[in-house]
Amino acid sequence: MSPVIRSEFRKLSTVRAPWLLLAAGPLIIVAGISGLAASGGHLRDPALQSRAFSHVGLTAIVTLMFGILAVAGEYRHGTITDTYLSFPGRRAVIVAKLAVYGLVGAAAGLVSSVTAIVVTAAWWASQGASFQLSTAETWRTLGGGLAANVAFAMIGVGLGAVIRNLAAAAAVALAWIALVEGIVGQLVGAGLARYLPFYASESLDRANLTAATGLLPQWGGGLVLLGYAVIFAGAGLLTTLNRDVT
Amino acid sequence: MAEVAVCGLTKRFGQLTAVRDMSFTAPAGKVTAFLGPNGSGKTTTLRMVLGLIQPTAGQALIGGLPYRRLPSPRRTVGALLEATGCHPGRRARNELRVLAAAGGFPDARVDEVLVQVDLTAQADRRGRGFSLGMRQRLGIAAALLGDPEVLVLDEPANGLDPAGQAWLRGLLRRLADEGRTVLVASHLLSEVVQTVDQVVIVSAGQLRFAGPLREIGETSQALESAFLSLTSAPG
Numbered sequence: 476m477s478p479v480i481r482s483e484f485r486k487l488s489t490v491r492a493p494w495l496l497l498a499a500g501p502l503i504i505v506a507g508i509s510g511l512a513a514s515g516g517h518l519r520d521p522a523l524q525s526r527a528f529s530h531v532g533l534t535a536i537v538t539l540m541f542g543i544l545a546v547a548g549e550y551r552h553g554t555i556t557d558t559y560l561s562f563p564g565r566r567a568v569i570v571a572k573l574a575v576y577g578l579v580g581a582a583a584g585l586v587s588s589v590t591a592i593v594v595t596a597a598w599w600a601s602q603g604a605s606f607q608l609s610t611a612e613t614w615r616t617l618g619g620g621l622a623a624n625v626a627f628a629m630i631g632v633g634l635g636a637v638i639r640n641l642a643a644a645a646a647v648a649l650a651w652i653a654l655v656e657g658i659v660g661q662l663v664g665a666g667l668a669r670y671l672p673f674y675a676s677e678s679l680d681r682a683n684l685t686a687a688t689g690l691l692p693q694w695g696g697g698l699v700l701l702g703y704a705v706i707f708a709g710a711g712l713l714t715t716l717n718r719d720v721t
Numbered sequence: 722m723a724e725v726a727v728c729g730l731t732k733r734f735g736q737l738t739a740v741r742d743m744s745f746t747a748p749a750g751k752v753t754a755f756l757g758p759n760g761s762g763k764t765t766t767l768r769m770v771l772g773l774i775q776p777t778a779g780q781a782l783i784g785g786l787p788y789r790r791l792p793s794p795r796r797t798v799g800a801l802l803e804a805t806g807c808h809p810g811r812r813a814r815n816e817l818r819v820l821a822a823a824g825g826f827p828d829a830r831v832d833e834v835l836v837q838v839d840l841t842a843q844a845d846r847r848g849r850g851f852s853l854g855m856r857q858r859l860g861i862a863a864a865l866l867g868d869p870e871v872l873v874l875d876e877p878a879n880g881l882d883p884a885g886q887a888w889l890r891g892l893l894r895r896l897a898d899e900g901r902t903v904l905v906a907s908h909l910l911s912e913v914v915q916t917v918d919q920v921v922i923v924s925a926g927q928l929r930f931a932g933p934l935r936e937i938g939e940t941s942q943a944l945e946s947a948f949l950s951l952t953s954a955p956g
Contacts, residue, residue: 478822478823478824478825479823481822481823482819482820482822482823485815485818485819485822486808486811486819489808489811489812489815489816489818489819490808490810490811491810492810552806552807552808552809552848553806553807554806554807554808556773556802556806557820557823557863558823559772559773560771560772560773560794560795560798560800561794561795561820561823561824562823563771563772563788563789563791563794564789717775719768719773719774719775720768720773720774721765721768721773721774
């Protein structure tokens with residue numbers, strides 16, 4: 476393992492905060508699916524099972540924050556100076572963070588998926604409904620959710636590298652998801668809105684939270700989100716390389 | 722051995738010129754004190770030497786190379802900077818283990834430098850529980866991790882008690898006597914007289930004096946009066 480990757484893993488394994496943050500993912504799953512099962516009632520409807528699994532994609536908001544913490548957290552605590560003294564080219568630092576946080580984002584998505592399967596199976600069994608794990612629909616939903624977790628972790632790394640102020644980066648990300656994207660979507664119209672990051676993630680992870688119509692197909696949403704990850708990663712790299720660290 | 726050469730360094734932040742056409746050399750085997758009032762551009766200069774701030778003009782070379790071109794920066798240069806932080810939740814030993822991984826050093830080095838700075842007993846404390854003195858010792862340990870030829874230290878005596886300052890003096894002397902280059906920014910003129918060979922005095926971002934300490938006097942009073950007259954006169 477290269478020194479820069481090893482040091483990034485060590486940074487993560489020696490503090491507790493990021494793991495507490497990631498633990499929010501499975502909690503969202505348990506609460507979300509339980510809410511769906513308790514209020515829905517039509518557990519014999521196969522579409523409802525898919526909706527339950529689509530909660531995995533919603534936990535991408537957690538990996539987004541986790542990614543933001545990767546860079547902006549280092550600026551906040553002043554450890555970024557030592558990081559850049561070790562790797563003065565800086566490019567390797569951002570690339571390593573994209574890789575490591577993307578990988579941990581995938582692991583978080585996997586844990587969320589397993590949680591979703593267990594919780595859904597338990598609710599369905601308790602109501603005497605048949606639970607089908609082996610459908611293609613199931614795997615498409617869980618796979619899309621996992622991919623969204625990875626993509627948003629990488630978008631977070633890029634965003635944290637561009638904005639650098641932890642509170643500001645987190646506020647911008649949350650404001651975009653909760654408010655701004657909806658407004659922008661209405662301004663540009665549904666034809667273009669489906670290419671916005673959160674709408675694209677809804678195609679990918681199939682959690683149609685906004686009940687939007689005319690979303691992209693799943694593969695299209697995946698490609699668009701990959702594009703955003705590349706754009707944010709690139710912006711993070713460009714703004715990091717020669718910026719003064721005072 | 723590698724010397725630190727600052728050649729015509731200039732840094733402008735917008736309208737403000739923080740450092741103007743600064744040139745001096747910190748030779749190997751000597752302790753060079755970098756002196757100047759608050760806001761005189763010392764930290765900006767050191768950060769340019771370490772590749773953290775891009776100069777507007779000029780360059781800083783370490784053994785003939787800019788910091789960002791050093792093939793193995795942590796083996797060549799050990800640095801302690803004022804704003805260098807610790808994660809509040811990370812233990813002192815782990816903070817060093819992160820840096821050891823980054824530099825490609827074995828973990829055994831971590832225990833060695835902890836002994837060297839007398840921090841072994843507190844090594845399992847988390848960042849939020851560090852005193853200022855402990856933070857400084859940890860920073861010095863981090864600087865020593867790669868057994869570097871060059872040490873660049875910004876106000877290393879900050880927060881150290883008198884015993885700690887005496888210890889630091891001995892450490893800097895020993896490091897220079899081993900042939901290393903030691904460049905240390907400081908406010909404490911009386912400390913400097915007892916330790917250093919070379920003096921660089923700056924004011925308002927400009928060089929006022931660079932040369933052997935004996936040229937401006939080897940007593941605290943002589944250094945103080947030279948410092949005050951060099952740093953008060955404009956231009």
